[in-house]
Amino acid sequence: MATRGLTVTRAVREAILNGDYPGGGRMNEVELATTLGVSRTPIRAALSTLAAEGLLSYTPNSGYVVKSYTSQDISGIYDVRSTLEGLGTRLAAERGLSDAARGQLHKIVQDGAELVAGGVWNDAVAEAWEQVNNSFHRVMMEAAANPHLLFLMQKSREIPLLNQLKFRWHDFDVMARSQEDHATIFEAVTLRQVHRAEALACEHVFKSGARIVEHWRKTEVAKRPSGARSKVAA
Amino acid sequence: MATRGLTVTRAVREAILNGDYPGGGRMNEVELATTLGVSRTPIRAALSTLAAEGLLSYTPNSGYVVKSYTSQDISGIYDVRSTLEGLGTRLAAERGLSDAARGQLHKIVQDGAELVAGGVWNDAVAEAWEQVNNSFHRVMMEAAANPHLLFLMQKSREIPLLNQLKFRWHDFDVMARSQEDHATIFEAVTLRQVHRAEALACEHVFKSGARIVEHWRKTEVAKRPSGARSKVAA
DNA sequence: CAACGAAGGATTGCATCCAACCTACGACGC
DNA sequence: GCGTCGTAGGTTGGATGCAATCCTTCGTTG
Numbered sequence: 001m002a003t004r005g006l007t008v009t010r011a012v013r014e015a016i017l018n019g020d021y022p023g024g025g026r027m028n029e030v031e032l033a034t035t036l037g038v039s040r041t042p043i044r045a046a047l048s049t050l051a052a053e054g055l056l057s058y059t060p061n062s063g064y065v066v067k068s069y070t071s072q073d074i075s076g077i078y079d080v081r082s083t084l085e086g087l088g089t090r091l092a093a094e095r096g097l098s099d100a101a102r103g104q105l106h107k108i109v110q111d112g113a114e115l116v117a118g119g120v121w122n123d124a125v126a127e128a129w130e131q132v133n134n135s136f137h138r139v140m141m142e143a144a145a146n147p148h149l150l151f152l153m154q155k156s157r158e159i160p161l162l163n164q165l166k167f168r169w170h171d172f173d174v175m176a177r178s179q180e181d182h183a184t185i186f187e188a189v190t191l192r193q194v195h196r197a198e199a200l201a202c203e204h205v206f207k208s209g210a211r212i213v214e215h216w217r218k219t220e221v222a223k224r225p226s227g228a229r230s231k232v233a234a
Numbered sequence: 235m236a237t238r239g240l241t242v243t244r245a246v247r248e249a250i251l252n253g254d255y256p257g258g259g260r261m262n263e264v265e266l267a268t269t270l271g272v273s274r275t276p277i278r279a280a281l282s283t284l285a286a287e288g289l290l291s292y293t294p295n296s297g298y299v300v301k302s303y304t305s306q307d308i309s310g311i312y313d314v315r316s317t318l319e320g321l322g323t324r325l326a327a328e329r330g331l332s333d334a335a336r337g338q339l340h341k342i343v344q345d346g347a348e349l350v351a352g353g354v355w356n357d358a359v360a361e362a363w364e365q366v367n368n369s370f371h372r373v374m375m376e377a378a379a380n381p382h383l384l385f386l387m388q389k390s391r392e393i394p395l396l397n398q399l400k401f402r403w404h405d406f407d408v409m410a411r412s413q414e415d416h417a418t419i420f421e422a423v424t425l426r427q428v429h430r431a432e433a434l435a436c437e438h439v440f441k442s443g444a445r446i447v448e449h450w451r452k453t454e455v456a457k458r459p460s461g462a463r464s465k466v467a468a
Numbered sequence: 469c470a471a472c473g474a475a476g477g478a479t480t481g482c483a484t485c486c487a488a489c490c491t492a493c494g495a496c497g498c
Numbered sequence: 499g500c501g502t503c504g505t506a507g508g509t510t511g512g513a514t515g516c517a518a519t520c521c522t523t524c525g526t527t528g
Binding site for chain 3: 003004005038039040041042045060061062
């Protein structure tokens, strides 16, 4: 454990990404402080940080509220993510993979292939695939050797409730399809087929995004209670 | 004026971008507090925010230091910026310009054309061109109607000393060339030539980036004093 | 002479206290 | 009855004081 401020920041970030605080909800400082067992000071530091990260929006003298994302927002984010992923993959192909990176990606693709070859789909497989998937994209982006790109990609990944959705929209077919994509992308990068690698990576992420947007839209209809019209009822 | 925290954040951000605090330098909280005439509390809030924005890097129990950028970093940032600018322009072309956006861009391109037609280059023209240039990119990115993209683009713009360099690398030829680019990009977007618009915008920003990287590299050689070897001198 | 260690100063981290603001409820006047 | 003003509660903004940590420097020892 480092400082309380960092601990709180991580905890609150995780909680928001996990959906513990509903979109549009206000973050009460004293409530958070008592809940997490610290004073308001580290809480305020954390909120300020998370606001700068884009997870919260801040209004002076009013406080922080959790940003909510519409399916349009998600769609826009994936437009960006797919483009950046394409860029990163292209950069990796241009610069060529290091032996270490090639080794890691080779193992990752192999692990994915084994999961697919297993032919089963359960929570353990889903968890393992999640690991494989994340590793593939992370290693590829690191291979691009562009710190700024890495930074923006990490930012683009931080969307509340997205991780939970992942476990839902994954199924065996999706995994098999994605695994094929990974293998193809890896091949293109290895062969230094720059343009092909970029196009494949972009499309790969875009497809994932489209699936997520679809699911997001479905969950969207459920949460339209709104209405602050308790008076007219009487 | 809103809260002191916001005021301080803006002030310090401006100062950093302006180069008042050298890259790699430590930010002393009490020093900043006395300088700006506030207590450490808003200072700490500001530093935390700026660290999340990426302008400062933070080490627990050690404090904040100003991030320094090498020419490689700048190059990488412009790889990303040009790609995102291409994406934004493509989105604008796909969705089509609103009447308002088309009007604004038309006027901006016209203003730029007049500056070039003037045939002179002085501080006033440079300032006016700076306005035109910024407006063009801002309006175009807004026309893309992708909040997340806008957010990342603004982040990518915040690089210390970059604004000062701009006034140096601008000259009449560069302005004339850029003006042509703007006109062509505007035409492509208006005609809904999606791919052409993307390619032109990407290349346009990339060229600017290449120029900046070149200048950055030149300034880089000057600042290698380092060496904390005062003892051997005796 | 070099290297390790301890003490002091300096700086950051955190909690508490007070001030400013925003909001909501109630009273008063029209 | 309705609108408006005022006040009180609650929440955020900021300052200060103290604890904890780090860095530097000086002293000691091998």
